[in-house]
Amino acid sequence: MFAGIDEVDWASMTHAHGPADDVPALLRGLASADPAERERALDGMYGAVHHQGDVYPCTLACIPFLFELVADPWVPDRGDIVELLTSIGGIDLGSDDEEEIGEDEAEAAANYAMAAAAVSAGAGVFFPLLADDDPGVRLSAPLALAALHEDPARVLALLRARLAAERDEEVRLALVEAAGRLALRHRPLARPVADWLGGLAAETGPPGLRLAALAQLARCAPCSLPGDVVPVVTGLLGQLRTSSPGPGGTRARPVEPPGPGADAVPASLRGQVRALSAEETAGRAAPWTADLLRTLHTGLDDRVAERAALLADQLRSPDPWQRVDAVRMSDRLIGGRRGSYEELVRLVGEQLAVPEPRLAEAASHLLEGLFGLAAPAAEALAERVAADPGAWVRTCPDGRTQLGSAATALARLGDPRALPALTAALAHPLVPYEVGPGVARLGEAARPLAGALRRRLGDAVLDERVYDRVGPLLRALTALRAGAAAPEVLRVLREAPDSAGGWLRTAAVRALASFGPAAGCAVPELRALLRRTGTAEAAEAAGALWAVEGDADAVLPALLAGLAARDADARRAAAGVAGRLGWRAAAGAPGLRELLSDGNLWVRVDAGIALWEVSGRAEESVPVLLAAWGQxxxxxxxxxxxxxxxxxxxxxxxxxxxxxxxxxxxxxxxxxxxxxxxxxxxxxxxxxxxxxxxxxxxxxxxxxxxx
Incomplete structure (x- = not known):
């Protein structure tokens, strides 16, 4: 084995981490009898030689030796090597991609093409692996053939024949998945593949196999799905819940224990991923169910009502793992598609009270991102927050704090029952960022916090961590328009270190603007900022001065200078303030019209909006705004x-x-x-x-x- 490996000039080549002279050791490591050494070698192949899918000259030089390893029945873990070859040879550059490739990317594209050609040319070695003694090899071989072999009709015939003989359930699912991949890669095969999958789905076979067939149908031929796909799938899930593991092995394939002395070796990245995967699948009777359902959802695509109904059934399952999967898939559905989700959200809310911590945590994280859509789960959220004060605030390793996801979700609903959690968060040395937006969502219901917010701002140390210390406080006081806090905000404006950046001065100035006349004590500082002509800070100060004093004429010169500034942020800030002044800033209309053709899209949008606010003439602004909409x-x-x-x-x-x-x-x-x-x-x-x-x-x- 490895004949000629030392004749390759590895040192003249590079990979992601430098010279490729370590590649021979990695290749030999893949054939080691020591599981830990094999793991490290595979980690090195993915981490350097095939880093993030890249193909280098040294990657190409590895291909013949990887085929040698795959063909040797005495090499352990050949399934991993089959997957590596599939990844190296499976990058497809379509015609659209080729048109977009620049000169700098031409070499990389050529490497991908050569890798695809080399691996495809040797893909015949995968045929006998369909019947290999090692189930891990049989698990990897079908997708390799579907992705790489240039005779798809032959591959499909062998997949069908092998399914009749295969007894390992996971391998059977891989055979079905490979058929779906064939149909996507070779569209003339879509109809025969769909017919075969449709037959498998309709048979009275194992529920896992039928579910896999439906998932691949959804992926490659969604029009061939049965009209009652949701009740069919829910029925199959019910069968999977009640069936016990059969002799084919429906449980997760165990991770091979490390060899002697492995404890002294740092775990490889792939080893860590496998450990996490093993932890995730431990105790699941059919851990592959989640992957099949994700494939099914991808195929169902925009059929939102059917996807929501399927997830609702999963959320009613007595199996907590099916509910964990359903919560995660609901997150993906709601986050990507519009629809009616009241019932689904209510069912997600019910998971907050279950004893399984991963399920409750997944549910609270989903609800946290829904804001007003989480309303059907409001009662469940309130009960969760009230029952678990210890989760109101969490401390990160670097000392920062976060508001717990359930408390954040309740605050984002504008629900006053989040007030105790926000109050508790204000007592921490570093106030969680989420307090500011939370107060803004609660509005007047958070008015009782104004005094505590003012005290915390007054006591804040204005050091290098000033962003963490005062950011959420300024946001909250701005939302409450708490004018009594003007002296404390003014201190931040005066004393914050320059290293804090313009964002801090902007946040302080906007807080003062929200206070209106109550911020009269800040007028001298605002006038000083106004003299920084042509900057975003001057424009923001102009807006605050107008809010405090109501004298538009006094701030117009600064706004006109901002509209003509070279800095895009200054132009945007000036346009925004001009829009707030409305007709009082009519003198700025010519400058705003010029900005309608600005090279910066955001400047064009802000100018278009401000011009309408100033002039009331929609016909000038709307075409610019609609063009930006599409861009x-x-x-x-x-x-x-x-x-x-x-x-x-x-x-x-x-x-x-x-x-x-x-x-x-x-x-x-x-x-x-x-x-x-x-x-x-x-x-x-x-x-x-x-x-x-x-x-x-x-x-x-x-x-x-x-x-």
Whole structure:
């Protein structure tokens, strides 16, 4: 084995972490009799030689030796090597990708193409592995063939034949998954694959196999799913709950224990991942069920009602693990698709009271991100918060604190029952960030906290950690418009270190602006900031001075200078303040018109909004705002807010068409598949409510306020 390995000039090549002269040792480590050494070698292959899917010249040089390892029945853990080869050869550059490749990426693209060609050319070695004695090899071989072999019809025939002979349940599921992959990769096979999968799903076979067939049908041929797919799937889940593990092994495949002396060796990254996976699947009768259901949900895609009904059934399951999975999948569904989720959210709320900590924690984290959509779970959240004061505030390893997820969710609902948790959070040395937004959501219900907020701000040490110390306090006092705290805010404005950055001065100035005339003590400092002509700070100070003194003429010069500034932040800040002044800032209209063609999209949006506020002429601003709407989804809430303030737009207008298109889209505007932020659901729901307000009643306006 490894004939010619030392003749390769490894030292002339590199990988992700430097010279590739360590690659021969990694390849030999993959064949070691020591499980710990094999684990380290595999970790090195993924961490350096095939780092994050990259293919280097040294990766290409490894391919023949990896095939040698796969073909040798005496090499342990060959299934892992099959997966490595599948990953190296499985990167597909479509025509769209090739058109977008720049000169700098051409070499990498060539490496991917050469890897795909080399692994595909040797993929015939995977055929006998379908019947290998090692179930781990049989588990990896089907997907390798589906992803890499260039004779898909032959692969499909062998997958079907092998399914009839295979007795290991997980391997049977892998065979079905590989068929779905074939149908996606080779569309002419979609119909025969769908027919086969449909037959498997309809048979009276093992429920896991039928569920796998339905999942792959949803993935590659969703039109072939049965009309009653939800009751069929729920029935299969019920069978899986009541069936005991059979001789094929429905339980998780055990992780091989480390060899002698392994305790002295730091765990590899892949070893840690496997340990976490083993912990996650421990005690589950059919740990692969979650993966099948995730595949099914991906295939069902925008069929929100069916997906919600399926998850609701899972949340009623007596199996706590099915409920854990359902909560996690509900998070993905609600965060990515619009729909009616009252019943689903109520069922998630019921999980807060269960004794299984992972289930309750998953439920509270989901509800935390829903804001107003969490209303059906309000009572459950309030009970959870009242019953567990110890979870109101959590301390991080670096000393920072966080408001517990259940308390945060309750505060984001604007529920006064979150007040005790917010009060407790104010007693901590570092007030959790979530207190500021929480107070803002509670509004007047949080007024009793104003005194404590003022005292904490007055006592805060203005050192290098000033952001952590005063940020949430300023946010909360701004929301409450607590003018009595003006002296404490003024201290922050005067004494905070320069290293804190402009954000802190901006936050302090905005707090003073919210206080209005009650912040009269800050006028000298605000006038001093006003003299920093052409900066964002000067524009913010202008807005605060106008709020305190009401003299628009005194601040207009600073705003006009801001509109003409070179700094985009200054232009945006000046436009925002001009919009708040409205007709009083009419002198700024020419400058705002010039900014409608600014190179910065956000400046164009802010200028368009401000110009309408100043002039009242929507025909100048709306085309610019609608163009930005299509260019960047992140501006849509700002644009919709402006359109809603303008009043119902004319039916049939460009604005009405844009708003109606948004309202009829199932997908959230800011949540691409698989990735969304903690506030994205809230932001999208706010956008929908604003769109309804901006439209005439007969085109969809329900009058519903943002949640």
């Amino acid at each position: 960047n989804h992140r501006v849509r809430v700002r644009v919709a807010e402006c359109l809603a303030r303008m009043g119902p737009v004319a039916a049939g207008s460009d604005a009405a068409r844009v708003l109606l298109a948004e309202l009829t889209s199932v997908r959230r505007h800011n949540a691409p598949e698989g990735a969304y932020g903690s506030h994205d659901t809230y932001t999208d729901e706010k956008l929908l409510a604003l769109c309804r307000r901006a439209l005439p009643e007969d085109t969809g306006n329900t009058g519903k306020e943002p949640t």
